[in-house]
Amino acid sequence: MTINGTLYRRKGEGLKYKPKTKTDSSDNRVIPIPDAIVEVLRKEKALQDKTREKLGNSYNSENFVFINDKGKPIDPDYLTRKFRETVKTLNVKQINLHGLRHTAATLLMKLGVHVKIVSDILGHSRVQVTLDYYSHSNEEMMRQSTNELEQHILS
Known part of the structure; x- marks a missing residue:
């Protein structure tokens, strides 16, 4: 997956695409994703291509x-709202969409x-x-590592 920009809302103008992310190190980075997700995305792309054939090139031209x-x-904002609604229906810790990151x-x-x-x-x-x-993850990992070291030494 390539990250190559930001979609945002500008007041009075609607959605805008900026071909830049928050930091230079975020721009145009490639993130490997699991094969199962690649397959889902390929199927979605095929459906979108079929729809584009029917509705014309203006359909998802970006x-x-x-x-x-x-x-x-x-x-x-819609995606964030829908995610929040979905999480509320599940028996899981309530987090926001950015929390998945x-x-x-x-x-x-x-x-x-x-x-x-x-x-x-x-x-x-x-x-x-x-x-x-x-750092909270690092502390937990350090605790686990020292416990593993203890087990290794005592065994």
């Missing part, structure tokens, strides 16, 4: 992934993924930003 039935990008980063670190890799995925400008922001 080639966004998440679009409405008219081929226009989904409003991020933090959950993924924390889980990657707990799985032992090197912090540099996690930092690259997140698009942080420096590894230290990741370390500072996810």
Whole structure:
């Protein structure tokens, strides 16, 4: 997956696309995604291509992934609202959409993924930003590591 810009709302003008992200290190980064997600995205793209054949080239002319039935990008505020509504129906900790980013980063670190890799995925400008922001994960990982060291020494 390539991150190459930001979709945002400008008051009085509607949705706008900016071919730049928040930081230079976030721009045009490639993030590997699981094969199962690639397959879902390929199927969605095939459906969109069929619809474009019927409705013309103006349908999703910007080639966004998440679009409405008219081929226009989904409003991020709408997506946030729908996510919040969905989470409320589930028996899970209530988080916001952006919280998924933090959950993924924390889980990657707990799985032992090197912090540099996690930092690259997140698009942080420096590894230290990741370390500072996810220090709670580091403390838990250090505790687990010292327990593992203890088990190794005593066995």
